[in-house]
Amino acid sequence: MSTIQKIIELRHTLHQHPEVSNREKQTSARISDFVQQYQPDKTIDISHTGKAFIFEGKNPGPTVMFRAELDALPILEHTNVPYASENSGVAHSCGHDGHMSMVAGLAPYIAENRPEKGRAVLLFQPAEEVEQGARDVVESPAFAEIEPDYIFALHNIPGIPKGKIILRRGTFSAASKGMIIRLTGKTSHAAEPENGISPVRAIEQIIRGLSEIVEDKSAFADLALLTIVHIRMGEVTFGTTPGDAEVMVTLRAYENDDMQKMTGLAEQVVEKAAENEQLKFAISYVEDFPALVNNDQCVDLLEEAVRKNGFDHAYREQPFKWSEDFSYYTQKYKGGFFGLGSGPDQPQLHNPDFDFPDDILGNGMAIFQTLYEKLLIENK
Incomplete structure (x- = not known):
């Protein structure tokens, strides 16, 4: 089975078994089962159900973190897909199943291309939907062990062509x-x-x-x-x-x-x-x-990754009006957050008909992989 097939299978499993904020025990366990196959050097439990998987480099260097959200929403799903939610009244109607799968998808790549320097951290954060998730992680004593030099994340955005990357300097969301x-x-x-x-x-x-x-x-x-x-x-x-x-x-x-x-x-x-x-x-x-404010250097790195992969992209003129708790990281650390188009006909976020499109998983993974290569493998 190819890596992308494994990631699609993981997403479907996560989608089928959603859990609400700070109760994502089985979700966290499923992510852990997947990532542990690729032998991270260290695993840290963080803030309720959160997990951080650390891949150590051979030489000193930056800590580069990639973050995804564990939680689903208290919504009754209406998708009728074969892997629809088995937990009545709970659904991955925001696409966190896709976000998790893309970050987890870095693990097999890192296992075959171990860091030459620094360390890579795959962070799976609880409770994004209820605001305290990222704040609890940042304030956790366990996070002090893995404070990042760079942290990256994304969100899928309905209404934007599939796979198109949305960038913005300064404030990304309100x-x-x-x-x-x-x-x-x-x-x-x-x-x-x-x-x-x-x-x-x-x-x-x-x-x-x-x-x-x-x-x-x-x-x-x-x-x-x-x-x-x-x-x-x-x-x-x-x-x-x-x-x-x-x-x-x-x-x-x-x-x-x-x-x-x-x-x-x-x-x-x-x-x-x-x-x-x-x-x-x-x-x-x-x-x-808080407002999610992107670091200019991180946006430069994102644009370089987009161009290297040949993906369509655009800079957004105005910030998004919605909020995102990734802002708690960008208040303290160099952060880069980008949008990933999930299709012009895609139901809106938090809609009971929403289902993350599998055919954009590769785009998000490619951006993360290119950032990883740039910061932890190249120029060694």
């Missing part, structure tokens, strides 16, 4: 975070609202104030977006004036400095509204993703 605003006043009978402290007017002020923040385009270097996604107030009863409320807002920006500024301004809006209406308030954050 920063985002979920802001949860809790307002606490005092309930009263609906016939006597004067005896209560209602959050209604504060919510009105918050909605208006948040809108005004992003209306001033000159205040930010690039895209700054505030989206109110949920409001809950009081109880479902006609006899009570509400005394508490919860407002959920998504903040999104292309630049980390803009995100910091927008966050501060939003907090001021909430504080002022609560003070005006004599309410107590609390603010918390979830799903906090």
